[in-house]
Amino acid sequence: MIVVAMGIVAVACLVAGYRMLVGPTDADRAVAADLFMFGIVGLLALFGVWLGNRYTFDIVLVAALLGFLGALSLARALTRGTR
Numbered sequence: 797m798i799v800v801a802m803g804i805v806a807v808a809c810l811v812a813g814y815r816m817l818v819g820p821t822d823a824d825r826a827v828a829a830d831l832f833m834f835g836i837v838g839l840l841a842l843f844g845v846w847l848g849n850r851y852t853f854d855i856v857l858v859a860a861l862l863g864f865l866g867a868l869s870l871a872r873a874l875t876r877g878t879r
Contacts, residue, residue, distance in 0.1 A: 798846045802839060809835035826870045833863040 812835060815828035837859045844852025 798842055802842045802846070805835050805838045805842065809839070822874055826867075826874055829870065830863070830867045833866065834860070837863060 809832055812828045812832040816825050816832060819825040819828055837856055840852065840859060841856045844850075844856065
């Protein structure tokens with residue numbers, strides 16, 4: 797069952813990667829990059845569950861935090877610093 801979930805998340809990452817490459821606006825590319833990042837984090841978490849490795853979740857936590865901070869900085873860059 798976890799392998800099926802990994803396949804579904806991988807397909808979502810491929811679709812997000814396509815949208816990143818051909819998105820019509822910068823905002824579309826930013827949203828797709830955010831989805832791609834958290835899809836990779838989801839794949840990493842599922843891979844950790846599949847292997848039964850406890851240390852994977854520490855890596856997932858750090859990756860999720862970095863993804864969140866990256867999304868914030870990308871949103872700030874797209875709005876050109878206006879609040």
